[in-house]
Amino acid sequence: MKFSGLTKKGRAYLAKCQASSTPVQFTKMKFGDGKLIDNENPADLIDIKNIKIEKSILSKEQKGDAVVLTTVIDNVSLEEGYFPRETGIYVLDEGVEVLYFYMNDGDETSWIPPEADGPHRMEVKINLISSNTGSVVVHNDGKDLYITKEYLEANYTQKGEYDGTAQEIEDRVVAAVGKEDGKFPLNEAIQGNVYYFPANKKFYICKETQNRRISVPDVKFEELSIWENRKRLENLYTTKEEKTKLSLTRINNVNLNNITEAGFYTSSGWANNISGLPQELNNNGGKAFYLVVFSLENGGYCQQILYSFKGIIFYRAITEANTSFNQWRKIG
Known part of the structure; x- marks a missing residue:
């Protein structure tokens, strides 16, 4: 038995959105291997029958009163394979998550193998009715998703400051690894x-x-990985050459704008509480770095060079007495 359509709760929710001129608020997709039985009305379902995986919505494309939702199914940590015959799309109705759309392909679906058989991922696109007032995606952090090259280029290259392609980003990752x-x-x-x-x-x-x-x-x-490389670098906190010792001072809970004393510093954690960073590194994935400071006149003239464990180098300076640092400039 096959089915594809709005649930009863979904139809009621859509009618309410159209009457109040509010957008449909999509939250997530669920996939399972449940089968429909004879004389069962799938429109009565309030959840899919046998969930196997829950996924965030990767992208949303509005087309008039319809919308195309995209996500990616994978087999990460999957011990037993299954047929993803049922799909559920959920919305947020006055703070309550509701099964809006349900689809069951019966036995006409592809097999997803266990992770032990090798990595597997499958892009899923669903075209369905939304509202003449549009739709939005809520609670979508995307942490559970593979990002396709097309999505990366559309959302992180073409719409961002970087004007290259996803392949060039991949090449940079390979170059960073070696x-x-x-x-x-x-x-x-x-x-x-x-x-x-x-x-x-x-x-x-x-x-x-x-x-x-x-x-x-x-x-x-x-x-x-970058993490393992960083752990190895931490073993190099001291360098001895002709009995001269170079010490690296660990820093945390500091503002880099206040570090004007000459020296060598390191922030050795991804989530350290550091402010005054370049915007590109101001996140929990970029706060591990080495910092070299050159200073004159007790900090009146100062240079900072920051070597990120992400493989990027930044530079800034105080070039006039009684002034602040100029903007960070990426030099590598």
Whole structure:
């Protein structure tokens, strides 16, 4: 048995939105493998029958009174495969989440394999009625989604300050790691080569050559991430050359505008409480860095060079007495 349409609660909600000229507020999608039985009315459902995965809405495209919603299903951490035959789309009705649209394809659907069989993802687009007053997406942080190259270019390159392509961003990631020799699953692995595992978006270096099929990284691979590189760099807090010692001062809970004393500093955590950062690094993914400060006249003239663990370098200075730092300038 197959079905595709608004639920009774969905129709009532849509009518209310149209009467009050308010947009439809979409929240999420759920996918499951539940089957419809004879004489069952799917419009009466208030939730999908057997949930397998819940996903945020990746994008929304309004087309008159209709809307196209997009998300991505994957098999990350999936132990048993399933057929995603049922789809539920939910809305927010006066603070309560309601099953708005339900679709069940019966047995006419694709199989999603377990993660052990290799990474798998599938883009899903649903075209459905919204409202003549439009629609919005709420509670959509996107943390559970793969981002497609098309979505990345449309939302983070073309609409942002960066005017390159998603491929160029991918190339920069590979350059930051050093190289990429392939992606899991592998038919063989060479010692010293670096391989990417799409399921967790991490790189691994092969410690021993293997002539076999490898679905996921095992003990013969070592994670090669920015985090691991940073942990290794932390072991280099002191450098000795001709009995001269270079000390790195750890900083937290500080404003960089107040650091005008010459020295070498490090913020060794992603979530450290640091202010005065370049805007690009002012987030929990960018607050790990080295800072070199050159100073004259007790800080009256000062230069700061910030080396981010993200592979970016910034520079700024106080060039006149009794003034503040000028704007950060990215130089690498």
